[in-house]
Amino acid sequence: xxYPDDRKYTKEHEWITADGTVGxxxxxxxxxGDIVFVELPKVGTEIRAKKPFxxxxxxxxxxxxxxxxSGTVTAVNEELTTDPEKVNKDAHSAWMLKIKIKDPxxxxxxxxxxxxxxxxxxxxx
Amino acid sequence: xxxxxxxxxxxxxxxxxxxxxxxxxxxxxFSDWEMPVEYPASIGGGIVSEHMAVRNxxxxxxxxxxxxxxxAGREALAAVQHISMNDASRLAIGQAQYSALLYTNGxxxxxxxxxxxxxxxxxxxxxxxxxxxxxxxxRDNTRNFDCQIExxxxxxxxxxxxxxxxxxxxxxxxxADLKAVKFYWVTRGxxxxxxxxxxxxxxxxxxxxxxxxxxxxxKTSARVWYKILDAGKEFGVVPCGLGSRNxxxxxxxxxxxxxxxxxxxxxxxxGLDRFCKLEKPDFIGRSALDKARAGGLKxxxxxxxxxxxxxxRDGYKVLDGGGNTIGYVTSGSPAxxxxxxxxxxxxxxxxxxxxxxxxxEIRGQAVQAQVIPTPFYKRPKKS
Numbered sequence: 157x158x159y160p161d162d163r164k165y166t167k168e169h170e171w172i173t174a175d176g177t178v179g180x181x182x183x184x185x186x187x188x189g190d191i192v193f194v195e196l197p198k199v200g201t202e203i204r205a206k207k208p209f210x211x212x213x214x215x216x217x218x219x220x221x222x223x224x225x226s227g228t229v230t231a232v233n234e235e236l237t238t239d240p241e242k243v244n245k246d247a248h249s250a251w252m253l254k255i256k257i258k259d260p261x262x263x264x265x266x267x268x269x270x271x272x273x274x275x276x277x278x279x280x281x
Numbered sequence: 282x283x284x285x286x287x288x289x290x291x292x293x294x295x296x297x298x299x300x301x302x303x304x305x306x307x308x309x310x311f312s313d314w315e316m317p318v319e320y321p322a323s324i325g326g327g328i329v330s331e332h333m334a335v336r337n338x339x340x341x342x343x344x345x346x347x348x349x350x351x352x353a354g355r356e357a358l359a360a361v362q363h364i365s366m367n368d369a370s371r372l373a374i375g376q377a378q379y380s381a382l383l384y385t386n387g388x389x390x391x392x393x394x395x396x397x398x399x400x401x402x403x404x405x406x407x408x409x410x411x412x413x414x415x416x417x418x419x420r421d422n423t424r425n426f427d428c429q430i431e432x433x434x435x436x437x438x439x440x441x442x443x444x445x446x447x448x449x450x451x452x453x454x455x456x457a458d459l460k461a462v463k464f465y466w467v468t469r470g471x472x473x474x475x476x477x478x479x480x481x482x483x484x485x486x487x488x489x490x491x492x493x494x495x496x497x498x499x500k501t502s503a504r505v506w507y508k509i510l511d512a513g514k515e516f517g518v519v520p521c522g523l524g525s526r527n528x529x530x531x532x533x534x535x536x537x538x539x540x541x542x543x544x545x546x547x548x549x550x551x552g553l554d555r556f557c558k559l560e561k562p563d564f565i566g567r568s569a570l571d572k573a574r575a576g577g578l579k580x581x582x583x584x585x586x587x588x589x590x591x592x593x594r595d596g597y598k599v600l601d602g603g604g605n606t607i608g609y610v611t612s613g614s615p616a617x618x619x620x621x622x623x624x625x626x627x628x629x630x631x632x633x634x635x636x637x638x639x640x641x642e643i644r645g646q647a648v649q650a651q652v653i654p655t656p657f658y659k660r661p662k663k664s
Contacts, residue, residue, distance in 0.1 A: 189307070189319055189524070190329045192615045193592055211644065213592055215328040215615050216318065216524050 160248055164224065164263055165272035168206075171248065172224040172266070176255040180212070180221065183276040185247040188214040194236040194243065196221075196252055201229045203255060205262055210252070212243070225262045227255035295345035296438045296502035306522060312410030314346040317522035324520070331525035332617040335486050339444035340521035341509055344485075345497065346409035347439050350419055353402040354428030361403050364422050364565060365395060366548065368558040372397040377465045377481055379556050382415065383566030387547040387573055391415050391538055394483055396467055401428075404479075406439075406492075408538045422565060438502040442509060443490035443529075445660075446516040451491050453512045455480070459491070473508045475501065485526060487533025488660050525617075532616050532658035534584065534625065540595060540611040541582060541625055547573050550627065552582045580608060580627040584655035587641070589648035593624035598642040599632075599650075607632060610641060616657060623657050624650070 159165065159181065163173040169184035185191060193213035203209040208220035209229075231254040236242060242250040257263070267275060293314050301308065304324060306317035320326025325334065334340045352360055361369040367380035374397055382390035391411045396404040407415045416432045423430060442451050452459050455478070457470025462482050472478040472493060479494040495505050510518055527537070536542045541551055548557045548570055559567060587593060593613030598606045613624030624641065632639055635654050640647035 187307075190327055190617075215528060215617065218592075218594060 159269040159273050161269040164266035164268065165275075166206075166222065166224045166266055167275060168222045169276075170222060170224045172263070174260075174263070176225070176227060176230070176257045177251045178224060178253040178255060179251045180243065180247055181272070181276075182247045183279075185244050188212065188217065188219065190215045191240045191243045194240045194252070196232045196236070197229050199229050199232060203227060203229060203253075212240075221252065223255075224266060225255070226258040228258070230254045230256050293346070295343055296497045296499045297343045297345065297506055299499065300503050300506055301343065301522075304520060306520075309523065311523055312346070312408075314409055316346060317343065317520075318524045319522040320520045325517075326519065326522070328522075328524035328528060329617045331519050331521040332528050334517065334519035335444045335488055335521060335525065335529055336618045337445070338517040338519075339442065339446040339450050339490075339513055340486075340519045340525070341506070341513070342441040342443065342521045342526055343438070343506070344441050344492065344526075345438045345502075348407040348409065348412035348415065348432075348434035349437060349439075349494075350405040350407060350416055351398075351402070351431040351433050352405070352419075352423070352428050353399070353431075354426075355401060356426040357401045357403055357428040359562075360423040360426035360428045361395060361405075362562055362564060363426070364419060365393065365405075366557040366564055366566065367395065368561040369395055369397070369403065370561065374399060375467050377467060377483060379465075381542070381548065381553065381556065382418065383548065383564070383570075384544060385565055385569060387549075387566045387569035388544045389538065389542040389546065389548075389551075390418050390544070392536060392542055392553075394481075396481060398467070398479075404433075406483075407434075411538060436497055437494040438497045438505075439492055439494055440506065440509065441484055441486070441490060441492045442513075443484045443486040443488050443521075445489060446513075446518075447488070447490035450509065450513045450516055450518060451480070451493070454508060462491075464489070473505050475505070485535055486529040487535065487656065487658055488529070489663075527612075528614055528617055531612050531614055531623065531625070532618055532656070534656035537612060546627075549573055549578055550580055550582065578630050581630050581633045582611070583626055583628055583633050583637075583652045584657055585610075585613075585624040585626055585639070585641070585650040586653045586657075587622035587624070587648065587650050588638075589650070591641070591643040591646070591648040592622045593626070593641040593643065593648075593650065597624075599626050599628055600640040600642055600647050601632065602638070602640070604640075604647060606642075607639070613641075619657055623653075625655075628652075 608628035
């Protein structure tokens with residue numbers, strides 16, 4: 157699985173583009189299994205880097221969604237409320253939030269696609 | 282095997298562990314066992330797909346982590362009667378029954394399937410997480426009986442073949458006439474060239490099917506596993522992990538030790554009355570159960586369907602309309618076949634009638650749920 161290099165990644169398996177679109181990675185959806193529930197914040201909510209902004213549930217488990225960067229939510233992908241399995245089908249296009257990034261410098265500490273791919277290949281062992 | 286104290290090793294693996302890894306299964310630790318939770322989508326896996334395969338066709342499970350205790354001898358029946366709540370004297374040779382081992386206070390040591398294999402021979406199939414506890418408890422409580430107790434858990438690889446096509450699939454691999462074996466009966470026959478393999482028409486999925494007991498060496502186990510998958514191709518067989526095993530048993534309201542039953546829950550609370558025979562000769566736990574029944578129930582197991590948006594999970598609180606905690610969820614999950622979010626929960630009897638409205642606390646929010654009839658799923662009668 158290729159990780160697109162138009163975005164940055166966290167070790168908690170979220171991705172974020174330069175314009176503030178946020179989602180979870182292919183590796184994350186694969187580890188979770190069949191995704192059945194996504195709970196996202198409302199537009200206008202302030203989210204903080206590394207803090208939970210929502211919840212994702214597979215058949216088996218409940219997990220937090222953590223913010224890759226701080227900012228204000230400007231859009232929420234409501235489609236995922238009715239069709240959460242879209243995250244399984246294509247995690248890198250099934251975005252969750254768009255945020256107005258508060259401090260672009262925060263992005264510097266995130267992983268590149270190549271570094272993330274290396275990171276998850278090591279996690280698998 | 283001696284009757285010395287048995288202790289638990291750290292992480293245990295079944296003889297099929299390498300096979301699961303080779304097939305790309307996601308492995309998890311369950312009751313000290315490293316077990317497959319689900320197989321990859323590329324081979325038909327994933328909890329939902331595996332669940333649906335069992336409901337609509339057939340799936341196979343490695344359940345070798347289950348334990349086995351054999352009791353044999355002149356007083357084997359009396360011993361089984363003393364330690365279990367169902368009436369084993371009703372069993373014909375080749376018949377099995379659901380039962381439970383109880384503490385003197387009427388709570389659960391474990392639930393078991395008692396198989397009568399011979400005139401004076403019984404096999405108890407017990408849970409993985411309670412293997413050693415069960416064996417030690419059975420040994421300690423049958424000392425006064427003239428019968429031998431053997432811990433056979435490591436002798437068998439146990440494979441469950443479950444679903445409406447399970448019988449047809451297994452029939453391709455055995456000379457035994459499986460159609461003649463009724464639900465909760467066993468037979469023996471040749472399977473994949475192995476002689477006298479024990480096959481029980483039992484399972485934990487609320488579907489028809491068999492559980493077979495073969496020698497636990499890795500080579501034999503792998504050979505039989507792949508043979509079953511190969512023979513099952515025409516039926517769409519899927520290997521299944523513990524994830525779908527749990528959702529399947531939950532839809533069928535089959536109890537799981539540590540959840541619906543435990544050493545703090547008694548038989549009446551768990552609603553297992555019909556497997557508890559007070560009229561049979563005395564057994565451990567009986568007098569406490571007599572008293573408990575006279576005293577009335579404080580909590581009872583009910584089935585819930587989520588009405589509001591949210592999934593009840595194990596351990597979540599059940600609240601009344603005023604926000605007071607009245608009970609707790611023992612098992613909760615999306616139900617892949619029924620396509621709704623269901624749960625089993627203990628609540629006081631006044632909240633138990635079908636149609637009662639309660640709330641489940643999900644991440645601090647009260648989400649509405651309703652008591653609905655159980656089992657949530659019943660397999661259709663064969664035409």
